[in-house]
Amino acid sequence: MSVTGVWIVGAVPDQEVRNLLSASVQNSSPAPEHRDALGELAWWRRKAPASMFTTSTCSPGDASADEDALRLSAFFDTCHDDSDSGERLREAVMDRFPPDVGEGLFVATARKASPFSALAYALGPDATLQLPGWFGDFLLDAGQVRTQLPSAEETLTLTGATRRDAIERIRAWMTGLGDDPAHAADELLDGPLRVLRHAARTGQGAAGQVRWY
Structure with a gap:
């Protein structure tokens, strides 16, 4: 059975964010923490400079995942709150996203x-x-969007060789672990930042969700 990974970043009216955060604090229990997040982050820092994929010699552009890539993917998956309260919050946020992809989604x-x-x-x-x-995964009110936007801009505004290397790594992941060789890698860098800038400009909050279907 095939699965589809999704990442959604959308603007949400500021008051709606405040209401959701307030309700979440009142109705949820603390999310379980990854058993060894600090240890896995330290391991990732050691491994990060090297490629975690082997390029195919038969099919140019294809890659196969090394054991390190599988471990990193598993770490990412365990970092998300899959509790009932977390899922309820995600569904409530989904209902408040803009209806169409654009500046706000x-x-x-x-x-x-x-x-x-x-x-x-x-x-x-x-x-x-x-x-x-x-x-x-995040849920920010308008003030938090304005505060965190500079860091997001510094992180995602890549140019020249740095951007080319990032795009190559995105494509390696999408072919070595996924089945999406034509994925729009540029949009993974540009799209979230476009939404955050729109939210800051219009005085809105913003949310991000990692999901599987």
Whole structure:
């Protein structure tokens, strides 16, 4: 059975965010923490400079995942809150996203792979931790959007060889772990930042969600 990874980043009216955060605090229990997040982050920092994929000699552009890539993917998956309260909050946020993709909504999908995981692999651990929230999941009010926007801009505004390397890594993830060789890698860098800038400009909050379908 095939699965599809999704990363959604959308603007949400500021008051709606405040209401959701207030209700979440009142009605949820603390999310379980990864059993060894600090240890896995330290391991990732050691491994990050090297490629975790082997390029195919038979099919140019294809890659196969090494054991390190599988371990990193598993770590990303365990960093997300899959509790009932977490899922209820995600569904409530989904209902408040803009109806159409545009300045206020970015949606990335990939067959068999998580778009956010591909981006994190491309950026590396320290840059990934500069993004809002925790590994792609976040819910920010308007003030928090304005505060965190500069870090997101510094992280995602890549140029020249740095951008080319990031795009190559995204494509390696999408072919080595997923089945999406034509994925729009540029949009993984540009789309979330477009939404955050729109939210800051219009005085809105913003949310990000990593999901599987």
